Amino acid sequence: MDALRDFTAELDTDIHSDDPGGDRDFPLMPVGQAVDMGQAPDGTPLLDPRVLHSREFFRNPYPYYRIMRDHYPCFHDKLHNTYYVTRYEDVWRCYFDDEGFNTIPKGSSSGVLGNTQLELSxxxxxxxxxxxxxxxxxxxxxxxxxxxQRLARQMIDDWDDMLDSGYVFDDGRKRIVELGMAFANEFPVRVVCEVLGFPNEARKQFFYWYNSMMSGLGGSALQKQGLEARQSLEDYVQEIVEERRRKPSYLKDEDGNVIGKDIITKLCETRVDGDYLSTEEITSNIALVVAAGGETTRGAIVNMWYLLLQHPEQFAAVCADTENWNRAFHETLRNSSPIGGQPRHNSHDLEMHGVHVPAGSLMQMVDFSANHDDRVFKDPEKFDIFRPDLYSGKLLRSGYSKEGRCSHMAFGVGPHLCPGAWISHQEAVEGSRILQQRLKNVRIVEDRMAKDIDGKSLAPIGIVRVPALWLEFDRP
Amino acid sequence: MSEAENLVVGANGVAVPHFEHSGEGYRSYEVHQRERVGQSTEKINGAQLASADYAANPYPYLQILRENYPCYRDWINNCYWVTGYDDVTSIFTDEANFETRPKLWYYGLQGFGRDLRNEMPVLWAWSKAMDGFAVPVAEQLIAGFGKGEADLARDFAVQYPIVLLGRMLEIPDDELGTFAVRYWRAQRGVLWYPQAQLAGRQALDELVRYFTPKLAAASDQETSVLAAVAAVGGSAADLVTTLLEADHQTLHGALANLWMNLLIEPVNFDHVKQDHMAMKIAYLETLRHSPPVITAERFARHEVERFGRLIPEGGLMRISALAANRDPRIFADGDRFDVDRRDICHREARGQYRADGLPQGIAFGLGRPSRHPAVPEDRPRSLYALTRDTAVAASWTLAQMLPDLRLRDGTTPVARCLRIGETYACWELPVRF
Structure with a gap:
């Protein structure tokens, strides 16, 4: 019908569109620059939710979070049925409101890890x-x-025996190592094993369980392997728990003096509301400690070295004064945190920045974005361990926000602040101090590193892990 | 939300928020069980359910879900997929536990207007107008086909519901194109695509401006939908809201898919053009085999345990008609379009999805089967029956006017969604006659 010519012409455009609305290849942009996804008549940039699972976003997320913070501070992503909260102040307030923003499990980890304290309120x-x-x-x-410290030294000493591993090379004058495979991937898992009181023989198995469970999160193709690993961990831990119930086990210091019962023994003896903790509950939380204590600390160590070695003057500053490792740790977590945020669910209907959010909606608190909120951190994309607006003191569950200095959000804040934050800090800082002592004249081996789209500069961290960090240093 | 001033320092030196609360809103995790090895869902992942391949042909993915994961927890798209026939119909009829959110909610426009589809005068006028224009509009469109060929999807299925609505709403021909573009944009803006949201929002306002003077000047004829809207105190925004909720895409998709199915195997067309009842059955079989709305969304009103899972309050259920309608436990050889199908009920079921002991194809866009009698005295036929009768009347007219219709040589029409979540329809159906 002629009268409908405009209508059918618009339909034809859609029918023959190059963009059928499914997964779209977003072009890889220079870091800090967003793909143009169109604009509203008033100039407001539009945000296509498909970008949130694109390769471009994973390597270059911050310009997209900036669009959210500046224009959609409570962004309703209808494709993924999620609301994103991206401003520092909002994330802060929601984290403290434990009842209004509950933790009923809709997170992708609970399927594999089991019921953990992440889901309690x-x-x-x-x-x-x-x-x-x-x-x-x-x-x-x-x-x-x-x-x-002992574990870190042991792992570095072991490099002499890893020359056939593919991750440690030696030409007689220089040594090259891949910091992840040779150190950072396994170091936190070893620490967790030690803290939990598991025998040394279990380490390798633990590392496998840890890797499998992490790969199986989110309903991925590896989910079955993750569930099998979780079951295997449970079977193993169950025996240990039963044993600890009968016979307590003790932690000892370097001189062999007893310094207390190990965590599992203490958990076995603990009563909550008059009941002993079930083996299932203990296992789930051990699974959480294994999972949460690994990737996060690995990311913190690798990201910190990656960023510091790209800023030689700042690396020189931490070498000159090892107290600066604390600053480097906090600025790394602010600039490139290994954990993106936490899911919350609003217990009641609410309106946030003009967006009505029905009760029970998934609200993603985006720590990545909060840490790059220039309402709080000036020039947030810049890595600067001496930035005056970042609080680098002792970690506080209450967070810190005084006199123009704020704590970063990488561990969250409030009741659910990461309970492993302090030990993670110690692992990363102590491990790095020892690495620094042992790695003389260290530098990144750029030829072996992943490159950005220009083929020259090093790949940005984005919200993915640095896949490999190759370092070269003087042979000990 | 708490204010920072509400923070208090607990006995262990940790600052905690202070609330006066009754304890509601808390759940122990003990009821939320983790998945076991045998419950692994590694055969599919959520990203595949939001992919271009899914939009082009969702059925293989939905089949994996139905045959393996009756209530699939999709972590990527944050929802639960339900795909078995009995499960789907159980949610669709369970208004106590699951709610529909109006399309205005997706726009964030609560309070924009009210849906008048429960106003009896509007329903009466709507049904009379629809019955009256069903055949003349079909005849008009068919008369406008090119010589010997046409694209039935574009020239008939897409246009028919729009022209029909135009007649019902007394829209002059020279304004019909503008109305159609705005109406189409308003419907697409409900979904996730940002440009479409923007255009849709603008289209809603334009439609309100367009209908405001028309409503003020509405005639007092009994069959006038505009007059009925005015009579119940409805505003232009109410009318636009009603149009948005009613949408035209279901009738469009049903017509497009019906004719695609009829022409792919000419024997089917030969059969239905002889028998008006067969055309109706072909329409019902189309809604079963290729429903234009492949998934509907329902939200859990409160925490509820279904299908072995605890669905949290607010949890989104994606319930799939396409998967359910081909459930081999219900329909034999469900992938086959069969105009002689014996295991489907041939009359409108009442309240539930079965009649005469037989299941009915699910078509979300047409709503749940009415609870009212088939031929009610005090109210018009259900919108389901009205849409069915209109589609059958239009198709019957087409079959009688062009009895030698056939696909253009070398074409293999398919149904697909233009974007994820949109109408599943045949968009190109070139024919000769």
Whole structure:
């Protein structure tokens, strides 16, 4: 019908469109620059939710988060049925509102890891969290520092035996190592094993379980392997738990003196609301400690070295004063955190920045974005361990926001602040101090590194891990 | 949301938010069980369910879900997929536990207007107008086909519902094109595509501006939909809201897919053009075999355990008509389009999805089967029946006017979605006659 010519012409455009609305190849952009996804008449940039699972986004996420922060501070992604909260202040407030933004499990980890304290709220959460958390802070943590240092030294010493591994090379004058495979991937898992009181023989198996469970998160093709690993871990831990119930096990210091019962023994003896913890509950939380204590600390160590070695003057500063490793650690987590954020679900209907959010919606608190919010951190994409607006002092569950300095959001804040934050800090800083002592004249082997789209500069970290970090240093 | 001032420092020195609360909103994780090895869902992942391949041909993916994961937890798209026939119909009829959200909600426009489809005068006028224009509009479109050939998808299925609505709403021919573009954009803006959202939002406002003077000048004829809207105190925004909720894409998709199915195997067309009842059955079989809306969304009103899973409050259920309608437990040889199918009910089921002991094809866009009698005295036929009768009347007219219709040589029409979540329809159907 002639009267419908305009209508059918518009239809034809869609029918023959190059963009059928499915997965789209977004072009890879220079870092810091977003793909043009169109604009509203008032100039507001549009945001295509498909970009959020594109390769471009994983390597170059920050310009897209900037669009969200500036124009859609509560972005309703109808494709993925998710609301994104991206401003520092909003994320902060939601994290503290444990009842309004609950943790009922819709996160992709719970299927594999099991029921953990991540999914608890309020009193239930506080009671259980303290059972685990008390072993990872304060004097308990101080007592563990020597063993963290010992493990780091052992791993570096082992490099002499890894010359056939493909991750350590030696030409007689220089040594080349891939920091991830040779150190950072396994170091945190070894520490976790030690803290949990598992025997040395279990380490390799633990590393496999850890890798499989992490790969199986999110309903991926490897989910079955993840579930099998989780079951295998449970079978193993169950035996240990039953054994610890009968016979307590003790932690000892470097001199062989008993410094206390190990965590599993303490968990076995603990009562909550009059009941002993079930083996299932202990296992789930061990699975969480294994999973959460691995990738995050691995990311922190590798990202920190990757960023520092690209800023030689800052690396020189930490070498000159090893206290600066603390600053480097916090700035790394602010600039390139290994964890993107936490899911929350609003318990009640609410309106945020003009967007109505029905109760029970998935609201993704984006730590990545909060850490790059220029309402809080000036020039946020810049890596600067001496930035005056970042709080680098002792980690506080209450967060820090005073006199123009704020804590980063990489560990979250409030009741669910990562209970492993303090031990992760110690692992990354102590491990790095020892690496720094042993790696003389260290530099990145650029020829072996992944490159950015220009084929020359090093690939950005984005929100993915640095796949491999090749370092060269003087042969010891 | 708490204010920073609400923070208090607990006994262990940790700052915690202070709330006065009754304890509601808390759930122990003990009811949320992790998946076991045998429950692994590695045969599919959520990204595949939001891919171009899925939009082009969703059925293979839905079949994997139906045959392996009756209630699939999709972590990528944050929803639960339900694909078995009995499961799908159980959710669709369970208004106590699952709610539909109006299309205005997707726009974030609560309060924009009200849906008048429960207003009896509007329903009466709607049904009378639709019945009255069904055949003349079909005749008009067919008369406008090119000599000896046409594209039935573009020249008939797409245009028929729009022209029919135009007649029902007294829109002059020279304004019909503008109305159609705005209406089409308004419907597409409901979904996730940002440009479409923007265009749709603008189209809604334009439609309101367009209908405002028309409503003010509405005649007082009994069959006038505009007059009925005015009579119940409806505004232009109410009319636009009603049009948005009603949408035209279901009738469009049903016509396009019906004719695609009829012409792919000419024996089917030969059969239905002889028998008006066979045309109706072919229409029902099309809704079963190729429903134009392949998934509908329902949200859990509260935490509820279904299909062995605990669905949290607000959880999104994606329930698939396409998968359910080809469930081999319900329909034998479900992938085959069969105008003589014996295991499907041939009359409109009442309230549930079965009649005469036989299941009915599910077509979400047409709503749940009405609870009212088939020929009610105090209200018009259900929208389901009205749409069915209109589609059958239009198709019957086409079959009688062009009895030698056949596909253009070398063409193999297919149904697909233009974008994820949109109408599953045949968009190109070149024919000769």
């Amino acid at each position: 309020g009193v239930e959460h506080r009671r259980r969290r303290n059972l685990y958390g008390q072993h990872l802070v304060g004097r308990s943590l101080d007592l563990r520092v020597p063993s963290i």
